[in-house]
Amino acid sequence: MKINDVRLTIVGIPRETGFVSKHIIIELFSDVGITGVGEMSDFSHLPRYAVAVEDLTLSLKTILIGKDPFDLTLINRELVENFPEMQNLYEKGSIIRNGVDTALYDMCGKFLNVSVSDLLGGRMRDKIKVCYPIFRHRLMEEVEDNLAIVRKRYEEGFDVFHLYVGKNVDADEAFLHGIKQEFGSKIKIKSIDFSNLLDWKKALQVVDRLAKYDFELIESPTDRNDFEGLHHFRMRVKHPVSEHVWSFKQLYDMIKFDSLDIFNISPIFIGGLTGAKKAAAVAAVCGKSCLLGTTQELSIGTAAMAHLGGTLENLDYTSDPTGPKLYVGDIVKEPVKYENGYLILPDRKRAGLGLELDWVEIEKYRVPDLSWENVSVHQLQDRTADGRK
Incomplete structure (x- = not known):
């Protein structure tokens, strides 16, 4: 089997906050009629620049056409050479590599008539505990809005939440107080x-203030790439500390400084399933736990993470991929499923990712480019609507 063509399609799908996130659907076509599908998820990260999709398509055709999709290591090495790691959580190259790598796994799984989780080593679990995100308070008036979100999602079965903090600590504390008063032990805050x-x-001061409320762990409490500072922070708190893995150099440095307890691993940030599986193995060798992070993908990217998470032996903490619950629409005929706060792995009997594109929905959400026009910095940072300051 050889790859003989590449197609990229851009969609812009609103989140329930009103912010429109843009994604690229990648299709890899083969000489045997099998198509692999992937997702370059959520290009709406800072920095603000966007790729030219026509140029990206030509570049990927140059790299991929004629390749055997089973040569995953070879292709991923070439992808890194063309879209190198930048040691930044919001780099665009990792988004591109992730989409391609996902499509390769989907194609190979379909050829062998096995699921992606089987290609990754087989399943240890059929569902993954996940949490729903509560985005950062900037105004005190947003506290009640976020409590309303918790009420709604709790009724849907979500009992664990991920709280973004640090812009308005008074509001953060008011929210946590409201959760404690209204829900008691029925609701769990996975992380601040x-x-x-x-x-x-400064993060340590905030933690000291919020420590009277129950939360399980602390994420990203330092300046980016300050791994020595992350170590100092970790030595001063009782909660386990987590950080995203966005490059293997950064992963090495966090191990060197013994900076964290939990590796926050997501294919979108490390550049694909191949890299994510490697990063989780490194964590296991070091005796560290991991959880699955997210940029809030659509169902294709979320399904890929579900397949990955089903194979990880050190997935010890609640994970984050609830993207399909944040958007008003999706681009597959049967979106991934959630039950009682768990992400359910796709049916193992379905080959590859186990999903089928819905072209009616794709045409509904198709957009011409990845530009962001007059969207503000805080909107790009927290994926919020215009009304939030």
Whole structure:
């Protein structure tokens, strides 16, 4: 089997916050009639620049056409050479590599008539505990809105939540107080996430203030790439500390400084399933736990993470991929399923990712480019609507 063509399609799908996230659907075509599908998820990250999709299509055709999709290591090495790691959580190259790698796994699974999780080593579990995100408070008035979100999602079966903090600590504390008063132990806060907005000393002050409320772990509590500071922070708190893995150099440095307890691993940030599986193996060798992070993918990207998470022996903490619940639409005929706060792995009897594109929905959400026009910095940072300041 050889790859003989590549097609990229851009969609822009609104989140329930009103923010429109843009994604690229990648299709790899083969000489035996099998098509592999992947997702370059959520290009709406900072920095603000966007790729030219026509040029990207030509570049990927140059790299991929004529390749055997089973040569995953060879192709991923060439992808890194063309879209190198930048040691930044929001780099665009990792998004591109992830989409291609997902499509390769989907194609190979379909050829062998096995699921992607079987290609990744076989399943240890058929469902993954996940949490619903509560985005960062910037105004005190947003507290009640976020409590309403918790009420709604709790009725749908979500009992674990991920809280982004650090912009308005008074509001963060009011929200946590409201959760405690209304739900008691029925609701669990998985993490308070600083998203690298504060240095470690300022983050430590916030943690000291919020520590009277129950949360399981702390995420990204330092300036980006300050791994020595992350170590100092970790030594001063009782909660386990997590950070995203966005390059293998950064992964090495976090191990070197013994900076964290939990590796936050997501294919979108490390550049694909191949890299994510390798990063999780490194964590296991070091005796560290991991969880699955997210940029809030659509069903294709989420299904890929579900297949990955089903294979990981050190997936010890609640994970984050609930993207399909955040969007008003999707681009597959049967979106991934959630039950009682769990992401259900796709049917193992379905080959590849186990999903089928819905071209009616794709045409509904198709957009011409990835530009962001007059969207503000805070909207790109927290994926919020115009009304939030």
